[in-house]
Amino acid sequence: MAEITPFPLIEISGAPRERGRMYGEKARERIRLSAGLYTEQLHRLGFDDANIERLVTLFLPRIRDWAPDLVTEMEGIAEGAGIGLSAIVLVNARTEVLQLARLEAGVADDEPDGCTGAVLLPEVTRDGTVIHGQNWDWRAECADTSVVLRILRDDGPDILTFTEAGGLARSGFNSAGITITANYLESDRDYREMGIPLPFIRRRALEARHFAMALRVVAITPKSGSNNMMLSTAEGYAVDLECAPDEAFPIHPQGGMIVHANHWQSAVALSKLKETGLANVPDSLYRDHRVLKVLQENGGKLGADDLKRAFFDDFGAPFCVCRAPLAKDGGNLSATVAMIVCEPAKGVMEIAPLPAINRTFTRYELAMDEDALVRAAGAASETLGGGKRWSASS
Numbered sequence: 001m002a003e004i005t006p007f008p009l010i011e012i013s014g015a016p017r018e019r020g021r022m023y024g025e026k027a028r029e030r031i032r033l034s035a036g037l038y039t040e041q042l043h044r045l046g047f048d049d050a051n052i053e054r055l056v057t058l059f060l061p062r063i064r065d066w067a068p069d070l071v072t073e074m075e076g077i078a079e080g081a082g083i084g085l086s087a088i089v090l091v092n093a094r095t096e097v098l099q100l101a102r103l104e105a106g107v108a109d110d111e112p113d114g115c116t117g118a119v120l121l122p123e124v125t126r127d128g129t130v131i132h133g134q135n136w137d138w139r140a141e142c143a144d145t146s147v148v149l150r151i152l153r154d155d156g157p158d159i160l161t162f163t164e165a166g167g168l169a170r171s172g173f174n175s176a177g178i179t180i181t182a183n184y185l186e187s188d189r190d191y192r193e194m195g196i197p198l199p200f201i202r203r204r205a206l207e208a209r210h211f212a213m214a215l216r217v218v219a220i221t222p223k224s225g226s227n228n229m230m231l232s233t234a235e236g237y238a239v240d241l242e243c244a245p246d247e248a249f250p251i252h253p254q255g256g257m258i259v260h261a262n263h264w265q266s267a268v269a270l271s272k273l274k275e276t277g278l279a280n281v282p283d284s285l286y287r288d289h290r291v292l293k294v295l296q297e298n299g300g301k302l303g304a305d306d307l308k309r310a311f312f313d314d315f316g317a318p319f320c321v322c323r324a325p326l327a328k329d330g331g332n333l334s335a336t337v338a339m340i341v342c343e344p345a346k347g348v349m350e351i352a353p354l355p356a357i358n359r360t361f362t363r364y365e366l367a368m369d370e371d372a373l374v375r376a377a378g379a380a381s382e383t384l385g386g387g388k389r390w391s392a393s394s
Contacts, residue, residue, distance in 0.1 A: 004143065004353050006362035007162065007338070013152035016069045017076040023166075024080020027147050030165035031077065034145040035087035038094045045105045055100055056086045059093045059197060066196050066221075070168060070203065077166055091166035093197035096224045103191060111334060112280050114138065115183040116261045116287045116321050117230050118295075118307060119238040124256035126301040128380035132232045133304075133341035134171060134181040135311050135355070136162075140325040140335035143353045148364050159206045160349055160366035162340050169203035173344040177234025177372040178214045180205050181340070184262045185226040186277030189244045195223040205231065215239060219248040226277075228260055234345040234372055236379035242266050244273055257295065261288040283319035290315050304341050304350065311339050312355065324356035344368070345376035 010026045012019035024031060042052050064071045074088045081088075090097055102108065114137025122128040142164060149169075151159040161172030173179035180202055201221050208214035211233040218229045223245045232238035240251040240258045242265065249266035251258060262284035264275050278284065294310035295302060313321040325335040339355040342348070347368045350361040368376075 004358045006360075007146050007148050007351055007353060009148045009150060009364055011150040011152065014154075016073040019151065020073040020076020020078075021080040023149070024077040024082070026080075027165045028081045030145050030147055031081040031088075031091070032083060034091050034142075034165040034167075035083060037139065037141055037145055038090050038098065039087070041098065042101055045101050045107060047101055047105075052090070053086050055097050056089045056093065058100070058194065059096065060089055062194060063089075063093075063196065063200060067200055067204065070200055073168065081166070088166050091164055092168055092199045094164075096195075096197050099191055099225060111139070112184040112186070112262070112277065114262060114281060114284075114323070114334075114336075115181075116259070116291055116311065117181040117183055117228075118257065118259045118291055118310070119230060119232045119240075119253070120295070120302050120307060121232075121238060121253055121256040122236045122379050122383035124302050126303050128383035129343060129345040129376060130179070130232050130234055130236060130238070131302070131304055131307055131341065131343055132173070132179040132181065132230070132238070133307055133311065133339070134183070134230075135322060135336045136171065136338045136340065137323055137334065137336050140333040140337060140354065142337045143335075146338065148349070148351065150364070150366060153207075156207050157209055157369065158366060160364060161203075161206060162338060162349070162351060163199070168199050169206050170199065171340050171342075172206060172349065173342050173366070174206045174208075175347075175366055175369045175372060176209050177344045177368065177376055178206065178208060178211055179232045179234075179342050179344050180214070180218075181230050183228040183230070183260055184277065184281070185228045185242060185264060186275070186280075187226045187244050187264070188274040188276055189246065190225040190276070193222065193224070193245060195225075195245055196221050198223065198227055202229070205229075211235065211237070215241070218243065222246060228262075230258060230260060232344075234368075234376040234379070236376075236383070242269050244269070247272075257292070259288045259291045259295075261285075283316060286316060287321050290321055304343060307341055308339065308361075311341075312359075314356070322356045325354070345373065345380070
């Protein structure tokens with residue numbers, strides 16, 4: 001691994017193609033590394049460049065029908081980075097493309113995105129505000145191929161998102177106070193039909209002005225494979241959606257929290273589908289409970305530092321909540337790539353690259369919409385009993 005450095009902040013604005021070009025130019029080196037990472041992985045699976053192009057372009061017509069503006073933005077990214085459009089589509093559809101490639105090659109998936117996510121609601125936090133974060137477990141090399149993207153939009157809320165370079169969105173929040181994180185899930189319904197790749201769904205959710213519309217995007221958009229997406233609003237609520245390709249199962253907060261790892265929790269979901277992912281992530285069965293245990297040990301109101309402390313948990317190492325780089329059988333290096341903690345009412349995201357070996361966080365900020373601040377402050381005032389007005393800052 002190279003020296004651990006903060007993820008660069010890339011700010012873009014304008015119409016889709018314009019902001020795409022800005023993105024491509026500003027993050028050119030990381031975008032090329034990001035695309036190269038998955039191209040090389042597909043080569044190792046036996047796919048030459050022509051077959052990679054074939055797999056990638058399977059998704060493009062469907063994406064273009066569903067979100068033509070995002071295809072235009074990807075075209076701009078490709079132009080700015082000086083690479084082909086298919087390389088940008090590969091970055092944004094890498095989960096789906098890699099799974100299809102493995103199915104064609106008859107190779108099992110032994111390296112899913114891990115992730116442990118959590119939301120703390122105002123009733124359990126010291127400031128009476130939402131704290132939402134996750135550990136992203138994936139390829140350790142992505143510490144050098146990811147960025148923080150600040151998207152200033154004329155047609156909706158601004159967005160602050162952590163993502164692989166060239167990606168449209170992963171984890172983050174918007175200026176309306178809506179936050180999203182996501183975790184790997186797997187079921188027996190996966191990859192029967194072609195759906196919309198997950199980064200496009202996350203990006204659309206972050207473009208929403210209202211929490212209900214963000215939930216709608218995640219819940220009803222057809223997907224190729226299962227995924228868990230946790231959404232919160234700075235107004236003081238959260239819903240976790242365990243998504244099969246064709247159906248979503250909601251999980252609501254208990255005790256002012258939601259914690260989720262990589263196995264299905266919804267009893268309704270488990271009565272209708274078969275869990276197929278635990279062979280690859282057996283540690284999921286304790287990671288969520290470990291985070292809850294550490295949070296509950298505090299015995300009082302919680303802050304961002306308490307969530308970080310829970311995410312640093314190393315029980316069961318190396319298969320733990322915060323994972324140090326670990327060589328896998330296939331030659332890949334797996335790790336907790338980033339710890340991400342969002343406080344949307346404050347317009348703040350903190351991120352530590354490779355947190356198992358680096359505890360230095362970088363603070364990224366987004367100016368919040370005034371009405372979002374007012375709603376968040378109202379929720380905080382209500383939670384704090386009206387005796388103390390919390391003052392939001394950006």
